[in-house]
Amino acid sequence: MRDPxxxxxxxxxxxxxxxxxxxxxxxxxxxxxxxxxxRLSGAISIPYAIPDDVLARDALRDVRTHAEDRARxxxxxxxxxxxxxxxxxxxxxxxxxxESWMDLTGPLGPLRSWAQNKLLLADQQIR
Numbered sequence: 593m594r595d596p597x598x599x600x601x602x603x604x605x606x607x608x609x610x611x612x613x614x615x616x617x618x619x620x621x622x623x624x625x626x627x628x629x630x631r632l633s634g635a636i637s638i639p640y641a642i643p644d645d646v647l648a649r650d651a652l653r654d655v656r657t658h659a660e661d662r663a664r665x666x667x668x669x670x671x672x673x674x675x676x677x678x679x680x681x682x683x684x685x686x687x688x689x690x691e692s693w694m695d696l697t698g699p700l701g702p703l704r705s706w707a708q709n710k711l712l713l714a715d716q717q718i719r
Contacts, residue, residue: 605639606647612636613651617658626666627695633659634698656699663700667693667707671714682718686711 616636623629633656638648670689677685689711696704 602642602645605642606645609639609642609648610651613655616655620655620659620662623662624666625695626663626692626700629659629663629666630695630697630700633700659700660703663696663703664706667703667710671710674711675714675717 613636616632620629620632623632636652636655638645638652642648670692674682674685674689693704693707696707
């Protein structure tokens with residue numbers, strides 16, 4: 593069994609980590625680019641002193657979930673702009689959107705295929 597001092601130190605680190613995660617979630621909610629979201633979603637990792645803590649893993653999962661939700665919202669806004677664009681500008685907007693999706697890395701990497709699928713559906717909707 594661990595020493596009470598070590599348990600208290602671990603609890604304090606857990607609370608600090610949870611607070612850092614909460615601050616990261618607020619930053620994620622304010623992010624307005626996919627590049628910034630990718631940076632913020634991968635910026636926090638669980639400290640070595642509390643690797644097996646359930647609260648720390650839950651806090652990190654919340655950060656990643658909020659980042660993914662915000663990225664999906666940004667992608668939906670991009671696609672809405674793409675659908676509303678004039679035909680002459682649509683190719684340029686599509687290229688710009690696809691370039692911004694290259695910034696989806698790390699935990700947000702799997703959203704690229706989801707976004708490409710949504711773009712194909714949008715293209716079919718136009719035709």
